[in-house]
Amino acid sequence: MNTTPTHDENPGLAQADDRALKVRAQYEQIEQRVLGRTWTLPELALGFTNDAAYVGRLVLAAERTWGIDGDVDAELRHKLAESLWWVFVLADRLGIDMPQAYEATMDRIGSGLQQTLDGMDA
Numbered sequence: 001m002n003t004t005p006t007h008d009e010n011p012g013l014a015q016a017d018d019r020a021l022k023v024r025a026q027y028e029q030i031e032q033r034v035l036g037r038t039w040t041l042p043e044l045a046l047g048f049t050n051d052a053a054y055v056g057r058l059v060l061a062a063e064r065t066w067g068i069d070g071d072v073d074a075e076l077r078h079k080l081a082e083s084l085w086w087v088f089v090l091a092d093r094l095g096i097d098m099p100q101a102y103e104a105t106m107d108r109i110g111s112g113l114q115q116t117l118d119g120m121d122a
Contacts, residue, residue, distance in 0.1 A: 020088035048086035
């Protein structure tokens with residue numbers, strides 16, 4: 001029996017995934033008009049890594065070890081959300097059902113951690 005959750009069992013992630021792809025479709029319209037094409041998978045991956053790296057600098061700024069202009073908390077919220085958006089976009093381009101992959105991964109990690117905790121109690 002398949003116990004892998006479906007989109008119906010993950011409405012929050014499924015809605016976030018759907019919304020991310022709608023926003024990506026808008027970007028693609030702009031890219032098509034400006035570039036005559038849409039971004040390639042490597043270009044999308046580079047966009048993700050750029051934003052994810054900036055999260056690191058923002059964390060340093062939140063810890064007051066790196067200075068930035070502007071509201072650090074607002075920038076962190078924005079870049080973390082944008083990084084999540086990139087994950088949904090990349091997963092879609094790679095044919096990965098992100099809500100399902102997330103659930104399966106959390107189940108596997110949670111189970112392994114529980115086994116470790118149970119072993120520590122023995």
